[in-house]
Amino acid sequence: MSLEIVAREGLVLLGCGKMGSALLAGWLKAGLPASSFWVIEPNPSDWLQSTGVHLNEGVPQAPGVAVLAVKPQMMGAALPALQALGNGRTLFLSIAAGTTIAAFEEVLGNRTPLVRAMPNTPAMVGRGISGICANASAGAAGLALGQALMEAVGQVVTLDGEHQIDAVTALSGGGPAYVFHLIEAMAQAGVAQGLSEEVAMQLARATVCGAGELAYRSPESAAQLRINVTSPGGTTAEGLKVLMNPDSGFPALLTRAVKAAADRGRELGK
Ligand SMILES: NC(=O)C1=CN([C@@H]2O[C@H](COP(=O)(O)OP(=O)(O)OC[C@H]3O[C@@H](n4cnc5c(N)ncnc54)[C@H](O)[C@@H]3O)[C@@H](O)[C@H]2O)C=CC1
Numbered sequence: 124m125s126l127e128i129v130a131r132e133g134l135v136l137l138g139c140g141k142m143g144s145a146l147l148a149g150w151l152k153a154g155l156p157a158s159s160f161w162v163i164e165p166n167p168s169d170w171l172q173s174t175g176v177h178l179n180e181g182v183p184q185a186p187g188v189a190v191l192a193v194k195p196q197m198m199g200a201a202l203p204a205l206q207a208l209g210n211g212r213t214l215f216l217s218i219a220a221g222t223t224i225a226a227f228e229e230v231l232g233n234r235t236p237l238v239r240a241m242p243n244t245p246a247m248v249g250r251g252i253s254g255i256c257a258n259a260s261a262g263a264a265g266l267a268l269g270q271a272l273m274e275a276v277g278q279v280v281t282l283d284g285e286h287q288i289d290a291v292t293a294l295s296g297g298g299p300a301y302v303f304h305l306i307e308a309m310a311q312a313g314v315a316q317g318l319s320e321e322v323a324m325q326l327a328r329a330t331v332c333g334a335g336e337l338a339y340r341s342p343e344s345a346a347q348l349r350i351n352v353t354s355p356g357g358t359t360a361e362g363l364k365v366l367m368n369p370d371s372g373f374p375a376l377l378t379r380a381v382k383a384a385a386d387r388g389r390e391l392g393k
């Protein structure tokens with residue numbers, strides 16, 4: 124599906140912080156004209172002000188798309204600004220964690236086409252991944268438009284339903300933070316083995332980025348890429364014994380972390 128509808132009918136973006144900016148940058152880079160965007164943002168960045176979009180102006184009566192990119196805790200206060208666009212042809216696309224389709228339909232009306240997407244911050248460099256789902260009113264066309272909008276900043280997976288979105292939020296939505304923390308923890312561990320903080324951080328960061336790029340480009344599975352590093356009887360095998368320990372290793376730890384994040388997503392949705 125093409126994004127031509129945005130150029131033709133306009134897109135309203137409610138909230139243009141970290142994720143809203145990443146999305147807007149992707150759409151502008153995809154060639155959509157700045158004049159197609161109406162952004163509502165109380166604290167606009169210098170970048171946003173330089174884009175040439177309509178900023179904090181009255182929005183069109185029936186834009187093609189309205190994107191909701193405020194924090195879930197702000198949604199209740201912010202959404203009424205776009206209530207008049209509900210139950211019409213405007214496709215709503217929410218990237219907020221937690222806030223459910225039912226909660227949106229309560230404010231916007233249940234004939235409002237709505238897509239929920241969960242992206243992540245690598246969207247800022249065009250390497251995000253989003254999980255998406257839609258309500259009944261969106262239909263196949265609405266889901267396809269939601270997908271095209273999110274594909275401007277990376278990959279998209281279509282979910283079986285809204286029941287899976289808290290899992291996506293917990294895995295890939297917040298996942299970059301886990302990886303950045305991995306960099307911090309690896310650097311700290313390197314310092315404990317005698318490296319300077321600066322060198323340990325350079326090694327940790329480049330290792331995670333290099334491994335990520337290899338995983339991205341290589342046709343081999345993650346398990347095979349791991350095996351390729353692990354010489355039998357060598358050093359990595361000893362490190363992996365610690366990390367693959369069934370009780371205290373990565374799988375147990377990440378199962379707990381992802382569950383805690385998913386539980387919070389469900390809680391935000393109440
Ligand atoms: N940061 C992340 O990694 C991800 C965030 N999300 C979701 O994206 C949404 C936005 O998150 P971030 O961009 O990280 O937050 P952010 O705080 O950077 O951006 C939110 C923006 O909303 C603006 N805002 C506040 N009240 C408003 C109102 N009444 N009307 C219009 N704008 C208003 C704020 O000024 C701010 O710039 C959240 O719902 C979050 O769950 C989803 C995936 C990843």
Ligand SMILES: O=C(O)[C@@H]1CCC=N1
Pocket residue numbers: 220292296297
């Ligand atoms: O932490 C959060 O709630 C948001 C959703 C996924 C990433 N950041």
